[in-house]
Amino acid sequence: MRLTREEEEMLRGERGEVVEEALRVQLEVGEFFGAQEFVSVSNVHMMGDIEVMGDGGLEFLRRVAGLGARCVVNTSTNARCFDFDYVERLNQDADTAEKEKELISLLQEIGVMTTDTCINYQSLYQPHLGEHVAWGDTGTVIYANSVLGARSNFESGPVALATALTGRTPAYGFHLDERRKGKILVELEAEPKNLADWGAVGKLVGEKHQNYFSVPVFTGVEGSPIADDLKHLGASLASYGSLGMFHMVGVTPEAETVEDAFGGEEPKETVTVTDEDLDELYASYDTGDSSADLVVFSGPQLSLYELKTISELLEGKKVKEGTSLIVTTNRGYKAAGEKLGYLHKIEEAGGMVLEGVCFYILDSIVRLRVENGWDNLVTNSAKLANIIAAHKFNPILRRTEECVEAALTGRVEQP
């Protein structure tokens, strides 16, 4: 890779041991992918919680903080494993909670803003077309690349942190024009009307194209999808297919026309998604004994608009005894939701609103499942339905209104 004088200084250790180590890791990754140079980034978003980092990650953080590491660009954190106000109520592990607290304080010591949100693109920062960033959490990356036209690869925790310390990332993958061209044409004959429908589309396309560089191009989209729709589509594509980018003709900034989106090349494949495909997908979930043990709105965290919708659907009603309802959002939206009365309506109905966490990474999740007798998990998030199966829940994807209905009746039926 071609290095600037500044980068050579870093490699010689003139900016300290930690910066040298960080750049060496980045250089090796860049060379693996054939990068020619580094690009400066304006913003870093990293995954740094005790569940993903483990004791090894915590030890690493202790060492780099001790060596005086400092972020040189604005760096925020993704959702984590604890809402500390709920540790006792959820019966989470107290020792792990202490480790999470230490981890947060170490991150703050090196200048990381511990915002604990997986919807930074809705609540913190919206990079512009062509802006280079280094984001972690697949849902944030696919949103940045696709909807905002910014440029990021999946930057996993240690490398996102390295980027925060060096202010640059190797120019490979989605930083390059070539990789951003569409590969697959998706004719959307279905008319998604609900967040769950958008997630379902993401599942249908992502599952069949499990390749980071697949880049589907959606055509035939009716109307104008809103940010929450695109967030659920992106999160699902990334979750089921490890995809890092999509185009939507007439909607996303690098796809004014189909030709723009494919950059003059021909689609490698064409797929069609119909309303019948969506119906079939909803019907494919096994509802077991039809009991709605747990209803979850999470993955990604809810926007203020989603909180408003849920609160209106629950207003003046009660969650069925024996059924739990959990909602997760970030600190800012929880505070705003409180001021606007949304929180009150959800809690009054018997729901629990957690901040700064995502459901599937909650500490002690398996124990929580067993202790509470949670088997069927009803959600409007296709992403959550995918990941949570790893913890042996039985996920059932349903539209938002149907999820609330399941919480109120304690039942989830076949469509």
Added chain:
Amino acid sequence: MSAREKEETLIKVERAAGEVVEGEALVSPEGFSPRYDLDRWTGEISRPGHAIEGENIKDRILFFPTAKGGIAAGWAFQDLKTKGIAPKALVFGVTNPVMVQGAVFAGITITEGWSRDPLKIVRTGDEVRVDPMNKRIEILRRG
């Protein structure tokens, strides 16, 4: 192994990083996620129904056609290394940036792309050598 057999079983890889390593091969026809397929305390492939369920990854050279899972995998290899249960190398048909970042950070050799399908050549238990600098994998001894 004869010189001819060695030649016929040589695999060239497209991309590679890390040190030269030798070790016992563990070959999987199914992809891998260090989070969803693995017991991260024992190093055992634990997901029910995984093609190599029950095998342990410790000190072995792992062959997987694809990488699965999201960004959280980045910290996982360092954690495995701290716990003393890390593999010696990861050999992928197709991988993603997260696996590469995680492996490089943890100092575990990793390669992507292969000239011959290891499933047809390498058997679990064979002694193999991964040479990232020369982008080649050879079988040293049959297991």
